[in-house]
Amino acid sequence: MQRHTNGAERGSDVSFIVGLILFVVVIGYLDAGLPWPRPWKREG
């Protein structure tokens, strides 16, 4: 992750923020609709 020392955005700042939104929020939300095994169902 790269940042300006003056706080202005650069390529990696933009890509990091866009990446977080796309992968964690959007794709993470859509993925939850697939029939994956649920995490809270403990094995055994």
Add this chain to the structure above:
Amino acid sequence: MVAGHFGLAAGVKATEQRAPLWALMLATAWLDVLFGPLFAIGIEDLRMLPRGGYGNVIIHADYTHSLVGAAILAVLFGAVAAIPWGTRIGVVLGAVVFSHWLLDLVVHRADMAILPGNLGDLPRLGFGLWRAPVASALLELAIIAVGSYLYWRAAVTRTREAGATPVGRAHLLGALVFGAGVVVLGLDLFVPA
């Protein structure tokens, strides 16, 4: 490196299917998420090299991206995740947090401390692939491609086995993971410095 981390998390989802994808994605970015506020208050630092742009940076993230610091943060992340989801998912998510340090080790110049705060002034680590930005970008692209393929294949298989959800959704998500990875890599490469 930004997009490569997300690509790796997508690949992990294919083999550890009980782990929520959003948690895997958050885990893979966790060291950078913590870097943000520490940078803002001046505890961690970076210096752009004269050329600027993709990979032309020296990062002194001596707490979040030190070897021992990253290991501690990975254990903490995994321990918290294990509370609701069990030990196995906790271990997987902790490993994904630490994978961030391993991938950064490949691309960073020798700017990664071993101990938090660079205690003892030990030699800094980093193989420096960022000196060859084309190779570094191709490595990221390869991780995205492999990770999204593994995710897509697992999503389609799981959907067909369940027989309830249309398979088209799995195809769409596979394409979204790959496309988002390419977009994020493109932003990293081409947004002006």
